[in-house]
Amino acid sequence: MLNVPSQAFPAPGSQQRVAAGGRSKVPLKPGRSLMDWIRLTKSGKDLTGLKGRLIEVTEEELAKHNKRTDCWICIRGLVYNITPYMEYHPGGEDELMKAAGADGTELFDQVHRWVNYESMLKECMVGRMALKPFAALKESCPIVSEENRILNGLFSKKKVPDNYSKEAVPSYDWFQTDGSITVVIYTKQKDMNSELVIADLQERKLRGELIVKDYSYLLHLELSYAVHEDMIGLYYRKCRLLSKTNVSHDTQLFCLALPLGTHLLVPVGHHVYLRQTITGTEIVKPYTPVPSFLVSTFKNPCHDDQLHIFFIIKIYPSGLFTPVLDALQIGEYISVSNPEGNFMKSQMEDVEDLFLLAGGTGFTPMVKLLSCALTSSNNLRAVKFMFFNKTEDDILWRNQLEQLALNDARFEVQFVLSEPKKGWKGKEGKISSSLLSQFVKRSKCDSKVLICICGPPPFMEQGIQFLQDLGYSSKEIHCFTA
Numbered sequence: 001m002l003n004v005p006s007q008a009f010p011a012p013g014s015q016q017r018v019a020a021g022g023r024s025k026v027p028l029k030p031g032r033s034l035m036d037w038i039r040l041t042k043s044g045k046d047l048t049g050l051k052g053r054l055i056e057v058t059e060e061e062l063a064k065h066n067k068r069t070d071c072w073i074c075i076r077g078l079v080y081n082i083t084p085y086m087e088y089h090p091g092g093e094d095e096l097m098k099a100a101g102a103d104g105t106e107l108f109d110q111v112h113r114w115v116n117y118e119s120m121l122k123e124c125m126v127g128r129m130a131l132k133p134f135a136a137l138k139e140s141c142p143i144v145s146e147e148n149r150i151l152n153g154l155f156s157k158k159k160v161p162d163n164y165s166k167e168a169v170p171s172y173d174w175f176q177t178d179g180s181i182t183v184v185i186y187t188k189q190k191d192m193n194s195e196l197v198i199a200d201l202q203e204r205k206l207r208g209e210l211i212v213k214d215y216s217y218l219l220h221l222e223l224s225y226a227v228h229e230d231m232i233g234l235y236y237r238k239c240r241l242l243s244k245t246n247v248s249h250d251t252q253l254f255c256l257a258l259p260l261g262t263h264l265l266v267p268v269g270h271h272v273y274l275r276q277t278i279t280g281t282e283i284v285k286p287y288t289p290v291p292s293f294l295v296s297t298f299k300n301p302c303h304d305d306q307l308h309i310f311f312i313i314k315i316y317p318s319g320l321f322t323p324v325l326d327a328l329q330i331g332e333y334i335s336v337s338n339p340e341g342n343f344m345k346s347q348m349e350d351v352e353d354l355f356l357l358a359g360g361t362g363f364t365p366m367v368k369l370l371s372c373a374l375t376s377s378n379n380l381r382a383v384k385f386m387f388f389n390k391t392e393d394d395i396l397w398r399n400q401l402e403q404l405a406l407n408d409a410r411f412e413v414q415f416v417l418s419e420p421k422k423g424w425k426g427k428e429g430k431i432s433s434s435l436l437s438q439f440v441k442r443s444k445c446d447s448k449v450l451i452c453i454c455g456p457p458p459f460m461e462q463g464i465q466f467l468q469d470l471g472y473s474s475k476e477i478h479c480f481t482a
């Protein structure tokens with residue numbers, strides 16, 4: 001494998017435009033959106049320069065294509081000519097150039113292994129890397145499946161005597177990397193040496209013979225299937241849309257039924273990816289599931305939340321993904337991934353003052369957090385939530401928030417509007433140092449504080465800066481990003 005810098009590799013058209021972890025969004029020229037890219041890939045143009053021919057690419061050949069005007073990269077053994085994609089990449093050309101003429105798998109995986117690059121770049125595929133003899137296993141990446149781990153024949157060649165002890169039968173285990181499978185055999189014999197083991201790997205079958213004391217044992221293992229990309233990456237299951245309920249004029253609560261046999265509880269502060277095919281290309285976007293109510297009366301997730309998964313989603317009429325979600329009919333299916341996220345429950349341990357700052361749908365990670373903090377945190381003295389929206393009509397679950405503030409003396413909510421209509425008596429403006437300095441105050445001078453922030457990228461960037469200027473450490477600030 002070639003070495004590639006372990007840098008971020010933002011993916012097309014998704015929330016990776018958030019400048020998280022040092023990544024930056026690069027303004028794209030007009031006509032270079034994800035939708036434009038999809039259109040180009042469907043136009044029938046020859047994007048590889050090979051007129052649809054697929055070739056075997058050697059490392060030497062790959063290395064030659066390392067210029068902006070002629071750029072090939074390899075992801076998981078497949079080589080793509082990404083020259084035409086350069087201008088469409090939201091993370092910018094420089095990011096892509098880090099893998100130019102090289103293996104970009106690691107670089108890609110570090111940030112967005114969930115992105116379906118295969119679908120996105122399929123028209124750019126040049127071919128596959130030529131196999132070096134040693135790389136053969138890596139290419140097909142076989143796995144020994146649970147069902148085929150059965151020892152098909154571990155037996156004594158000699159007649160088994162009456163005093164034969166089952167414990168003397170060797171046992172085995174196996175582990176796998178992306179390039180090899182190692183089978184470990186335990187014999188309980190002290191002086192095992194390599195002459196006592198004969199192994200043959202032919203086609204997909206391993207035949208091992210080992211001689212232990214007076215017996216010869218035969219181990220027969222068969223590789224069951226090759227691991228495909230979708231097995232390694234995030235796992236998706238299809239969930240049925242059960243209901244859509246208006247939460248505000250442009251935002252809906254989606255209730256999806258998990259398939260029977262699926263157990264999926266999304267940890268607090270984590271999100272999942274929803275995946276759908278839009279004009280022939282698979283698109284994924286992150287969404288943070290919410291409990292069905294702001295604060296459940298149960299400490300453990302209620303039965304309902306184990307069968308269903310709920311999302312509060314704002315529909316952007318000119319967006320790529322949400323209009324398709326909006327058009328999803330009751331009974332139709334959408335794919336939901338496993339959870340991901342950088343928030344750890346331990347961050348809430350011993351917290352005395354919890355401050356939540358959300359802009360618009362940045363509200364969603366706060367819901368479970370609030371519920372979790374108020375129901376299970378022992379030391380908590382105060383939870384203060386400052387919710388930034390454009391207008392009063394945009395405030396999500398306002399009634400529930402106000403009700404909660406009435407019910408629990410530790411909880412306080414403040415609404416701040418950036419585009420208030422006449423008659424609004426509450427706070428106005430956008431996130432600012434003066435708003436935060438009054439709001440984010442320790443209840444005692446040494447209290448343990450956690451400040452969570454989520455919303456539009458500029459909102460988060462400014463918020464973090466203001467908080468740092470106010471003297472809060474990065475350990476005390478958590479920013480929700482994908």
Ligand code: FAD
Nearest residue numbers: 015286287288313314316318319320321322361364481482
């Ligand atoms: P997009 O195509 O991304 O467009 C969104 C808006 O921006 C549109 O109005 C569009 O016209 C405008 N726009 C797009 N590109 C440009 C541009 N270059 N210049 C100017 N304007 C532009 N959202 C929720 O509603 N609920 C959630 O629970 C939720 N959870 C999230 C969790 C995480 C970790 C992250 C990172 C994001 C989350 N989001 C959530 C946001 C969500 O992932 C999508 O970004 C959102 O739904 C918009 O998707 P879209 O494809 O419809 O819109």
Ligand code: NAD
Nearest residue numbers: 359360361362388389390418430455456457458459480481
């Ligand atoms: P919006 O455009 O309605 O804005 C809501 C408020 O955010 C505004 O009233 C304003 O106070 C503030 N704001 C917006 N733009 C700002 C700017 N440029 N500078 C300072 N403050 C600004 O918000 P929306 O359409 O609901 O968008 C919500 C955002 O939250 C999206 O970008 C979404 O991706 C993000 N989000 C992230 C997560 C996550 O877990 N990371 C979860 C949900 C939503």
